[in-house]
Amino acid sequence: MGKRVIVVGGDAAGMSAASQARRANPGLEVVVLERGHHVSYGACGIPALIAGDIAAPEALVALTPPAVAARGIELRTDCEVVELRPAARQVVVRGGGTWRYDYLVLATGAAAVRPAWAGENPANVVTVRSLQDGIDLRRWVDSAGGRRAVVIGAGPLGLELAEALARRGVDVSLVARAKQLLSGFEAPDVEAVTAALTAVGVRPLLGRTVASLRCAAGRVAAVVTDQGEVGADLVVLALGVRPASELAARAGLPLGAAGGLVVNDRMRTATPGVFAAGDCVEVPHVVTGERVFAPLALTANRTGRVAGDNLAADSLGRASSQRFRGTAGSLIAQVAGFTIAGVGLNAAQATAAGFTVAVFSREYHSRAAYYPGGRPLRLRIVVDRHTRRLLGAQMVGEEGVAGRIDVFAAALHGRLTVDDVYHLDLPYSPPYGPVYDPVIDICGRASLEL
C-alpha cells in the first residue's frame, strides 16, 4: 500500500501541494482535509463578486470536487483538524477521528485580523477572507438588508471592497487610522486614487481611530471613532491578515518572527514528515533575504507545488529539483479605475532593513506625449545608494501600470542596478509609452544623480 499524505487546508497552497504530490508520485494516497465548504477558489476575485462583475460564486472555484477526485485526491470538506500529533504522525479532526500520515502538509492559510474592539462578533461585523465570506457579503448586497456599510481599513482589500459596495448602491464609509489610503505608498502617489474612489461614492474618513462599536440587540448600529460615530448596517473589517499557525504552534512547531511556520526552501519543517506551504509559512524576501509573512496568491500556489513535489520525491527516495526562491512582496490592485502596484521594498521598509536609501519619483505619461488617450503615471523607485541596486518600485496610474511594474520585479530578482535597468532595450511604440519609457527614464535619472 502507498504512503499517505494528509494536507490540512484545501485552498491555493493545499490543493497545489496535493495535486503536485499525486502528479509526481501517483502511488501516493493523498487526502485533503478542509475546514470550510469550498476548496481551491480565487479569493482575489471576491471584490468582483460583490460588485456583480462576476455573476456566480462558482466562477471563482478553480477545482470542483469532481475535478479533485479526477486527480486521485480524496477530499473531505467541513472537516476541521483540531490537533496535530507529530510524534505519532497523526492528526485529529473535530469529532475525534484521527488520520495517520506519512507526510503532512500544513496549508492552514491566513486569518483576518480582528481587533479587540470588534468584540463578541456581532452578526453584522464581517471579515472577507473565504469564499463563504464573499458569498455572504454578496447576499447581503443583493438582498439590500441594509444600505450603510462601514469598511475599516484602507489597504488594497478595503479599497476594493469599498468600491464594490459603492458600485452596488451601498452608502459606504471608509474608516482608517492612517491619514491616506494605502499606507505602504507615498501620499502624493495615491491622491488621485482617493479622489476617484470618492467619485464612485465612497466616503473616506481618514485619520480616525476606532474606539469601539456601538451595539443594539446584538448588532452593531455605529462605529465609534475618536471623531464621532459613523452609522452602520454592516461593518467590514479589512485590517489585514496574520498567519493561521496556531494549530502547528500548539503541536510545538516553531514559529518565526512574523508568526509563520519555519520552513526551508523545499517547504519542509524541522519536524519529520511535516511540510508547510502558503500563507501560514514565512518565506525569504528576494531583496533582504529575511523571512517574511507574504500572504500572496502566487506564493501560496508556488510553495504548495514545491511542498508537493518535494514530499513526492522523498517518498520515491529521490531529490526534487523544486525550490522556492523567494517573494518580492509583489502587489497589484485595481481601485476606481486606477492600477496600484508595488514590488520590493518601499523607502521605510528599505531603511528599516538597513539600506542607505535614495528615492526617485516622477510623474510620467502612459503613452508618447503626442499620442491621444494617454494618462498620467506616477512612478517611484527605491535604490541602495551604496550599490546602486534597485530595492523596490511603486506605480500608480489609470493605464500602463500592469506589466510595466513586472520589469522591476525581474530587476529585483536579478539584483539589477539602476544602470542595468536604464540600458534595457524595451520595445517602443507611441500608443504604449514614450521612447524613453518611464521605467528606463527614472533609472537613467537615478543613474546620473547617484
Add this chain to the structure above:
Amino acid sequence: MGKRVIVVGGDAAGMSAASQARRANPGLEVVVLERGHHVSYGACGIPALIAGDIAAPEALVALTPPAVAARGIELRTDCEVVELRPAARQVVVRGGGTWRYDYLVLATGAAAVRPAWAGENPANVVTVRSLQDGIDLRRWVDSAGGRRAVVIGAGPLGLELAEALARRGVDVSLVARAKQLLSGFEAPDVEAVTAALTAVGVRPLLGRTVASLRCAAGRVAAVVTDQGEVGADLVVLALGVRPASELAARAGLPLGAAGGLVVNDRMRTATPGVFAAGDCVEVPHVVTGERVFAPLALTANRTGRVAGDNLAADSLGRASSQRFRGTAGSLIAQVAGFTIAGVGLNAAQATAAGFTVAVFSREYHSRAAYYPGGRPLRLRIVVDRHTRRLLGAQMVGEEGVAGRIDVFAAALHGRLTVDDVYHLDLPYSPPYGPVYDPVIDICGRASLEL
C-alpha cells in the same frame, strides 16, 4: 574659442548627440546640419497622423527650432552634407560650402528600401520615412485625390499605414510576397491580426510577387504581380529600411556586414574625431553579441546620447561613463486592435545564430479566467536547449501585451534562464492576469520539458 562639433542629421540620434554634447560641455560649439526641413520628430507617430488620430504634424515635433536654439545648438535645415573630408576634418554641403570640425557625428539614419521595379520614381509611388513623407501622405488622404492605395510590404509599418489609410476611407490592398503578415512572427500567432485588419477594410493580397508597376502619363496606374494587376491611385512602399551610410562609405569609413558604420560601444569610429549614431550604425545584439542593423527609435536616441557624451568628455580630456550596451531588436506595434511585440531572436534567427533551439508556444488569457473582459493572448518563447537561456519572445493579443513583453527584454539583458523567469514574483490580481502569469507559466512549462 571652443571646439566645434558638426552633427550630420537632425533626427533622434543627431539631436540627442547635439543636446548631450552641449549638456556635458557647454563650451562646445555644436552645429547640426539637416538635409530635410524638420528635426527631432516622432517618426513612429506618422501612421497616427495619417489616420487622423493626431491632428497636426507639428505635434510630432519633439524639439522646435527655438528649443534647439535654447540648448545652444546651431541648426541648419535644408542643408545637405554631400562629402566628408576626414583628413581635413571638413564636411562639404550642397552648394559647395565647407564646415571644419573637431568632432563629427554621423547620424544619417536609414533609407527606405526602393526595389528596382519601382523604377523612375513616379510621383504616386511613395515611401514613408521622414516627417515630410508623412505630411505628404496625410495631404493625399485629406484631399482624397485618389481612393485606391496599394501598400507593398507586410511588416509593422506596412500594416500600420494600411490600417490608417483604410480607417480614412481609402480602398487599401496590402501586397506582400510572404504568405502571412509579419514574417518575423509565426503564422498561427498572427492569424487573428489578419482577420482584424481585413475587418477594418484592408484587403490582404499575400503570397504575391510584384513584377513591375504599370504607368501611364508618369503615374502608376496598377501594381503588376505574378497573380494579376492591382489598380492603384497611390503605391506605398513599405519594404523596410537600410542604413544610410553612403556618405561615410564614400569617404572611406568601413561598413559592417549589415551595411552600417562600424563603431565601438562609445559610438566612436576608427577615424579620428568621428562618431556615428542611430540607424546608420551597427550595434551589438544582447543575445548574440554580433553587430546588427537595428533601426529602432530608442537605440537611435541612446546611441546619440552616448556619442554626444563621449565626444564632450573627450573634449574635456576626461572619460565618459556612457556606453551603449546593445539592442534586443525589441519591437511593438498596434495593428487593428492587436498589439504585436517581439524581443530577441525568433526561432529562425536563433537557429541561424548557431543555437540549438527549443520553442514553446501557447494561447493564454489576458486576465484571470473568471474575470470578465479578458482576451486571448498568444505567447511564444525561444530557448537555448543547452543553457536553458531565453533567446527571444513574441506576444500577440488585444490586451496585456505591452509591459508584459518587457519582462522578456529584461530577461535577455540579464541572460536569464527559463527557470529564473519561472521563479519571478510578478504581481497578481485577476483584472490583469491569471495567478501564474503567462510569462511565468510558459517558462515553467519549458523548465519542466527541457
